[in-house]
Amino acid sequence: MGRFLAIVILVSALAAGAAMYYFQVYGFYTEVEPNGTDDVVLIETATGEPAAIAYGDFRAIDADSSPIRYRACFTTTQDLAELSATFTAYEDAAPRVAPGWFDCFDAEEIGDALADGSALAFLGQRNLEYGIDRVVAVMEDGRGFVWHEVNDCGEKAYDGSPVDDSCPPRGF
Known part of the structure; x- marks a missing residue:
């Protein structure tokens, strides 16, 4: 027995x-179905408004189980100098690992490129969901990547720290 x-x-x-x-x-x-017009959006530095950039070969995945599971890959013809002159940079971007079967998104390669300056990260949307930002990174060769990151407000809210006035109200 x-x-x-x-x-x-x-x-x-x-x-x-x-x-x-x-x-x-x-x-x-x-799999996320691309709409073909504004799947890749960056925040303009001058206006603070979102603007779509030229892109192709868009692939994305998402999951309802977590707001940080979104990953996307694309290509663009816009160069880094043009993008950095127009759009808001995202400091300390750290790409999250994607499932192995989503092979266009290599978080280690993206992270290394961000560290050595051969890629730049931009703000795609602040507080997409409370405490979650959409980050877009573009490499020198025109490959681009999108993921979601927990921002300062999200870290404070999720670890129980007091949320200060710089954060939007919950449920905004």
């Missing part, structure tokens, strides 16, 4: 582990 129970527990644990792996890597993600 003991051997039978051990086998049942082991099989149950393996099944639960396989299910958790599947749901984390595949189950919650869906």
Whole structure:
């Protein structure tokens, strides 16, 4: 009887582990259908308003289970000098790892490019959801990437610190 129970527990644990792996890597993600006009938007420095940039080859995934699961890849013909002169930079951008099957998004490569200056990060949207910013990075070769990052207000709200006046009201 003991051997039978051990086998049942082991099989149950393996099944639960396989299910958790599947749901984390595949189950919650869906492909995002591009609209072809404003899938890639940056905030203009002069006006503070969003503006779409020229892009192609857009691919994106998202999941309802978390606001930071969004990842996208695209190409653009606009160069970094033109983008940095027009759009708001995003300081300390840190791309999040995408599932391995979404192979156009390599967080390590993007992070290295941001660190060595061969890519620049821009604000795509502040407080897309409370405490979550959309970040757009563009490399010198025209490849671009989009992801969501927790901003200062989000970090304060999620770790229980007092939220100051620089943050928008919750539920804005």
